[in-house]
Amino acid sequence: xxxxxxxxxxxxxxxxxxxxxxxxxxxxxxxxxxxxxxxxxxxxxxxxxxxxxxxxxxxxxxxxxxxxxxxxxxxxxxxxxxxxxxxxxxxxxxxxxxxxxxxxxxxxxxxxxxxxxxxxxxxxxxxxxxxxxxxx
Numbered sequence: 001x002x003x004x005x006x007x008x009x010x011x012x013x014x015x016x017x018x019x020x021x022x023x024x025x026x027x028x029x030x031x032x033x034x035x036x037x038x039x040x041x042x043x044x045x046x047x048x049x050x051x052x053x054x055x056x057x058x059x060x061x062x063x064x065x066x067x068x069x070x071x072x073x074x075x076x077x078x079x080x081x082x083x084x085x086x087x088x089x090x091x092x093x094x095x096x097x098x099x100x101x102x103x104x105x106x107x108x109x110x111x112x113x114x115x116x117x118x119x120x121x122x123x124x125x126x127x128x129x130x131x132x133x134x135x136x
Contacts, residue, residue, distance in 0.1 A: 007048035014053050015085035055092045063091045070131040082117040090129045102133045
């Protein structure tokens with residue numbers, strides 16, 4: 001598994017934890033940063049995970065607007081927390097990270113959804129991110 005794939009999983013974990021616990025994202029990031037400092041072998045994945053989480057945090061309103069616009073008949077609050085986090089990562093990579101090709105961002109998000117969410121989540125995430133990619 002690539003360092004970026006591992007980083008996406010870490011970012012998913014951070015975003016999910018913050019959402020489910022109702023904690024400020026900055027609190028969850030600080031706790032994860034402390035843990036990452038004690039695990040130098042995981043530094044490469046931590047750096048990109050932090051970039052993702054900071055990017056999602058900095059652009060949260062615009063990212064959530066994109067998700068809401070392109071998630072047909074779904075509100076953010078109605079989505080499983082894992083799907084919300086996966087979509088936020090995918091949208092950030094699609095719209096704010098020029099280093100990641102759209103197809104890779106979508107495929108990685110779909111794989112995360114398949115691994116960590118419901119049976120239908122992979123196709124749901126694919127549909128939403130595909131519509132966003134086509135519109136941008």
